[in-house]
Amino acid sequence: MSPTSATAPATxxxxxxxxxxxxxxxxTVIDVRTPxxxxxxxxxGAHNVPLDQLPRALPALxxxxxxxxxxxxxxSGVRSAQAVRDLAGHGIAAATLTGGTAGWLRAGHxxxxxxxxxxxxxxxxxVRFTAGSLxxxxxxxxxxxxxxxxxxxxxxxxxVLSAVTDTCTLAKLLxxxxxxxxxxxxxxATLDTLSRHxx
Numbered sequence: 001m002s003p004t005s006a007t008a009p010a011t012x013x014x015x016x017x018x019x020x021x022x023x024x025x026x027x028t029v030i031d032v033r034t035p036x037x038x039x040x041x042x043x044x045g046a047h048n049v050p051l052d053q054l055p056r057a058l059p060a061l062x063x064x065x066x067x068x069x070x071x072x073x074x075x076s077g078v079r080s081a082q083a084v085r086d087l088a089g090h091g092i093a094a095a096t097l098t099g100g101t102a103g104w105l106r107a108g109h110x111x112x113x114x115x116x117x118x119x120x121x122x123x124x125x126x127v128r129f130t131a132g133s134l135x136x137x138x139x140x141x142x143x144x145x146x147x148x149x150x151x152x153x154x155x156x157x158x159x160v161l162s163a164v165t166d167t168c169t170l171a172k173l174l175x176x177x178x179x180x181x182x183x184x185x186x187x188x189a190t191l192d193t194l195s196r197h198x199x
Contacts, residue, residue, distance in 0.1 A: 013095040014081075017107035020071060020097055027071040028064045028194070030094070032083045033101075034180035037122055041111030043073055043097075043104060047190050051079050052175055054086055056187070060194040062092050070094035075101055075122050078166060126174050131155050 020027065029046040031038050038048040049057045051074075064070060070087070072080040072094050080096040087094045097104065101111060121129070138151030162168045174180060 014098045015071060015095050016098045017104045017109055020104075021107070021109055026068060028068045029071045029073060030061065030064075030083070031073045031101075032079050033074050034123060034175050035186065036180050037075065039114055040122070041101065041113050043101065044110075044112045046073060046112070047194060049187070049190060049194075050175065051083055052172065053187055054083055057191055057194070058087075058090055058092070060191040061087065061094075062090070064194040065092050065094065071097055073097045073100055073104075075124055077103070079123075082167075123171050123174065123180075126180075127168060127170050130170060130174065131159060 024044065029043050031042050031046040031048050032051040032054070033048070034050055035048055038046070042048070049061070061070065070093070072083045074080040077096055077098055077100045080100060084094045084096045099106065105111065134155045135152045138148055138155070141148035142152070158170065
């Protein structure tokens with residue numbers, strides 16, 4: 001089935017950690033965080049398909065969804081909910097993990113780590129650090145040039161807009177930095193696995 005040829009509309013749902021844990025062996029878990037976040041700890045057996053690579057992954061995800069139910073995961077549930085909506089728009093049914101990997105850990109479940117992988121701060125932590133640094137820089141520079149305080153005001157406005165729209169432009173920009181990107185060929189191998197025999 002191609003990603004746009006579903007005969008019935010895809011349904012999106014949500015599973016809590018308590019609901020997902022006993023079913024994990026029967027789900028194909030897709031982690032939409034950055035590769036560095038994924039390396040820091042992910043649900044057992046999860047496949048890393050970063051959110052910004054979702055359009056490229058549609059054929060593989062459609063093939064995987066034809067075999068097993070998809071469970072989409074991120075750090076808190078925001079990015080995975082967006083991914084589920086995007087997939088539903090292409091006729092691919094998937095569920096999001098409520099609370100993400102943070103909720104999974106709070107429920108007492110373990111995360112898996114890939115040996116030898118580099119780790120990085122979570123995207124939420126990177127956003128907080130970057131936004132805070134920009135605000136402080138704007139305030140400090142504003143002591144010499146008052147117009148520099150507009151940087152702080154711009155960041156504050158961006159954070160408000162981010163909360164209202166439940167999106168984050170800063171996170172999308174940070175996801176493009178080299179430390180947040182996959183090694184060459186890693187995504188291609190993941191998509192090949194999903195196309196052939198997702199598990």
